[in-house]
Amino acid sequence: MADFGFTIIKPRVIDYDSNDRRIAEYIFEREPSFRLCIECGACSATCSAGNFTRFSLREFNILLKRGENSYVKNELKKCMLCGKCTLVCPRGVNTRNVISLAQEAFIKLNGHEV
Amino acid sequence: MNSEGKKRIWSEYQKEIADDHFFYVRSCIRQSFFPGSEQFFLNFMRKDLGKDVFENPSHTTCTGIGYHGDIVPFSTTMTVVARHFALMKESGYKNIAISCVTSFGIYTEILETWKHFPEELEKTREYLYKATGREFDIPENMAHTSDIIYKFRDEISARAKYPLINRMTGEPLKVVEHIGCHYSKMFPKYGIGGAEFPRVLSGMIESWGGEVVDYPERRHCCGFGFRQYLVQANRGYSLSNTYKKFNSMKPYKPDLIITNCPGCNMFMDKWQYTIKAMEGTTFGSAGDSIPVLTYEEVAGLVLGYSPWDLGLQYHMVQSEPLLRKMGVDFNPDDKYKTKDGKNMPVPQNLINS
Amino acid sequence: MMEGKSVVVVGGGAAGMEAAGQLAKAGARVTIVEKESETGGHVSKWCYLFPDRRKSTEVIQYLNSQINQKNITLLTGEEVNLVEKKGGRFILTTSNGKELDADAVVLATGFDLFRSERKEEYGYGIYENVITSADLEVMFKKGEIRLTNGGVPQKIGFIHCVGSRDEKVGNLYCSKLCCVTAVKQAIEIKEFLKEARIFCFYMDMRMGGALYEELYHEAQVKHGISFIRGKVSEVSQTIDHRLVVKAEDTLAGRPLRMEIDMLVLMAGMEMSQGGKRIAQNSRIKTGENRFFLPADHHFGGNKSNVRGIYFAGACAAPMNITETISHARSAVQDVITYLSDGKQ
Structure with missing residues (x-):
């Protein structure tokens, strides 16, 4: 095929309908408080990992809900599970459990259990 | 889809279009890429309708490409356009007919600027006078050439030889219309039908028997941009926008794309070639690409002008599948012949031919 | 006296x-x-x-x-x-x-309800199944929520601030009631249609009244209603007559595209x-x-x-x-x- 020195760019759009939201659904079912997240950013402001890396739990949460799983899977490792996010959350989201459940869901997804 | 809702919007965005005595201003690119379009406009207006359309040979670019490419400052653009107005005044005309959507956008932007910042108008008068000794008036009536064709669309329909109907099936042709961002997105009131549901091209299509395709990405930019396509490395950005539109219109199996703007036509036409060459994808029915014509070329076809006189062979995507659907009587042997019967060089790699 | x-x-x-x-x-x-x-x-x-x-x-x-x-x-x-x-x-x-x-x-x-057709980009009065909050109340009164073809909507969107906080229509003010109305109506739809998925597109959730925030809370956790922060910029229709919504998911910082069956415009209040x-x-x-x-x-x-x-x-x-x-x-x-x- 011809090479013109430029390419067709993949859209940045979140294509909600074709994204896989099984990981999010898995968490919603087991940790309903996750639905309450309004992405205020209190968690990421205080996050141990977020102070030294690009990790943002706020961004993580929203992209997890949208089914942007490859991003989520990659970011997941950065959390140090310190629990400060849960402490500061004004909506009472058990953020630490969200991380653990995401971890679990990805393992099960690989084993086709989700 | 409810057409009453659209009609209500259209009734809110009507504009007065002069009936005669036009000062015609040219585009930079359309004479080179599809020269029959302008020829049709001038011939149709002058010969078919008997209108007075005047061209002044001293007219230049509006600087639109340079302005949007970040190399011409706005004050310069305003002065250049002021010079066009001066030429119009000197030639004794008050109605301007602009044949390019980029220019049309530039003119509307300037008129609005002068309205809201009268000091800019005064400065422009001064710049022009100092530079050229010329003085100008603001046009009494400003129309894009498609506005004028829109105005006379029913006259064309009354004389139609080949309406936009598939002769094989009797069904209306499915037509995508693309008005170009600068026709009305900046100032909806200057466009017939506004910006969200523009009427200028859809009105022609319906008048000539076709069916307008309202696909999800209808309102998206063709991807032309200016600073984007000028740099080779950035062209993927331009291409990707067009790609997105093509994918969105593909399920409707359009027979034809009608464009308002020379830039959109060039990109929607040539990017189909590029995409096909890059990844083999086509967007029309039966593996064809979709012919991309100007409203004037389509008007010419409808009136029975020869497709080769209209210059359809100058496009990258060839129109033969469309001509066959419309039942247009054409001689393939004349396609690359000059008027005096000489053979022109035949381009390679044309698609749909 | x-x-x-x-x-x-x-x-x-x-x-x-x-x-x-x-x-x-x-x-x-x-x-x-x-x-x-x-x-x-x-x-x-x-x-x-x-x-x-x-x-x-x-x-x-x-x-x-x-x-x-x-x-x-x-x-x-x-x-x-x-x-x-x-x-x-x-x-x-x-x-x-x-x-x-x-x-x-x-x-x-x-007050008069804002005439939603003035927000041309949402296609009210043009695209089927784009309705207003007032139209939805009529459906509630009838006791059934149906698409124009008689079908049951599976996926429903709400657009907040239609005609409010919008310079383009000359209304800079907040109509105050639309946020809570959207939340109320979203919950009501869920009660009619258990399986429906509902998305509210908002600029800010202004839940300032007594018990409003609590209702919002209930909508999220009890009814699973999703809230997406971003003003819808354009609605169009697919070949299957579904509505396409374009918004930015501002909290994700990325544009978002979604197909839905029915769209409810939260019409604001005008003098x-x-x-x-x-x-x-x-x-x-x-x-x-x-x-x-x-x-x-x-x-x-x-x-x-x-x-x-x-x-x-x-x-x-x-x-x-x-x-x-x-x-x-x-x-x-x-x-x-x-x-x-x-x-x-």
């Missing part, structure tokens, strides 16, 4: 009915002028109310009982065009050419045409938002620029029913003070 005094109340919605009822109780002779054939205004078009989902008919019942007094005269199918003050009294001219005489006037002309006409003809001041302008925002919320003319309810600013009723009562207080002051 109000015996023998006559007051005309312009508008027979919640504000006008409450004001009329309180004035009559205080002893005044009251005439309500209502442009429709029946009283009740916008409340009567709603099915259930926020935040507690009480039936609107209960509020209507209460309001009807307020105006069911012998010293209240009801004039329906008639509009007031002009209010003139002459020698300390008021003459109101109606659309039927009648002249009404009054010692004081309460303007309770309410009513009737109110505008009275303001213009009678030189009653209006604010930049075109609603009647209170003489003082802190302690003159019912006072107009003309002594003896008072505002009640949403003709002065967007307000909910609770606020409307309180506002009407305080208008009555002002009328009583004015009339017992000996009309200075």
Whole structure:
């Protein structure tokens, strides 16, 4: 095929309908408080990992809900599970459990259990 | 889809279009890429309708490409356009007919600027006078050439030889219309039908028997941009926008794309070639690409002008599948012949031919 | 002290009915002028109310009982065009050419719903299954939520701030009720259609009223309603007649595209045409938002620029029913003070 020195760019759009939201659904079912997240950013402001890396739990949460799983899977490792996010959350989201459940869901997804 | 809702919007965005005595201003690119379009406009207006359309040979670019490419400052653009107005005044005309959507956008932007910042108008008068000794008036009536064709669309329909109907099936042709961002997105009131549901091209299509395709990405930019396509490395950005539109219109199996703007036509036409060459994808029915014509070329076809006189062979995507659907009587042997019967060089790699 | 005094109340919605009822109780002779054939205004078009989902008919019942007094005269199918003050009294001219005489006037002309077709990009009146919050209430009253083809919608979107906080339509203000209405309606849809997925597209969630935030909480956790922060910029239609919504998911910082079956536009509130006409003809001041302008925002919320003319309810600013009723009562207080002051 011809090479013109430029390419067709993949859209940045979140294509909600074709994204896989099984990981999010898995968490919603087991940790309903996750639905309450309004992405205020209190968690990421205080996050141990977020102070030294690009990790943002706020961004993580929203992209997890949208089914942007490859991003989520990659970011997941950065959390140090310190629990400060849960402490500061004004909506009472058990953020630490969200991380653990995401971890679990990805393992099960690989084993086709989700 | 409810057409009453659209009609209500259209009734809110009507504009007065002069009936005669036009000062015609040219585009930079359309004479080179599809020269029959302008020829049709001038011939149709002058010969078919008997209108007075005047061209002044001293007219230049509006600087639109340079302005949007970040190399011409706005004050310069305003002065250049002021010079066009001066030429119009000197030639004794008050109605301007602009044949390019980029220019049309530039003119509307300037008129609005002068309205809201009268000091800019005064400065422009001064710049022009100092530079050229010329003085100008603001046009009494400003129309894009498609506005004028829109105005006379029913006259064309009354004389139609080949309406936009598939002769094989009797069904209306499915037509995508693309008005170009600068026709009305900046100032909806200057466009017939506004910006969200523009009427200028859809009105022609319906008048000539076709069916307008309202696909999800209808309102998206063709991807032309200016600073984007000028740099080779950035062209993927331009291409990707067009790609997105093509994918969105593909399920409707359009027979034809009608464009308002020379830039959109060039990109929607040539990017189909590029995409096909890059990844083999086509967007029309039966593996064809979709012919991309100007409203004037389509008007010419409808009136029975020869497709080769209209210059359809100058496009990258060839129109033969469309001509066959419309039942247009054409001689393939004349396609690359000059008027005096000489053979022109035949381009390679044309698609749909 | 109000015996023998006559007051005309312009508008027979919640504000006008409450004001009329309180004035009559205080002893005044009251005439309500209502442009429709029946009283009740916008409340009567709603099915259930926020935040507690009480039936609107209960509020209507209460309001009807307020105006069911012998010293209240009801004039329906008639509009007031002009209010003139002459020698300390008021003459109101109606659309039927009648002249009404009054010692004081309460303007309770309410609001008009924003005409959603003005937001052309959403295609109201063009694309099938783009409806307004008011249309949805009609469906609730009928007891079924259906697509134009008779099908059941599976995926429903709400667009907040249609005609509110929008410079393009000349409305900079917040209509205040639409956020909570969207949440209420989203929950109601979930109760009709258990399997439906619902998405609210908002600019800010303005849940400032009593029990509003709690309702929002319930919508999220109990009903699984999704809230996406981003103003929808454009709606279009697919070949299968589904609606395509384009928004930015501003909290993700990326554009978002979604296909849905039905879209509900949360139409805002605007000064009513009737109110505008009275303001213009009678030189009653209006604010930049075109609603009647209170003489003082802190302690003159019912006072107009003309002594003896008072505002009640949403003709002065967007307000909910609770606020409307309180506002009407305080208008009555002002009328009583004015009339017992000996009309200075």
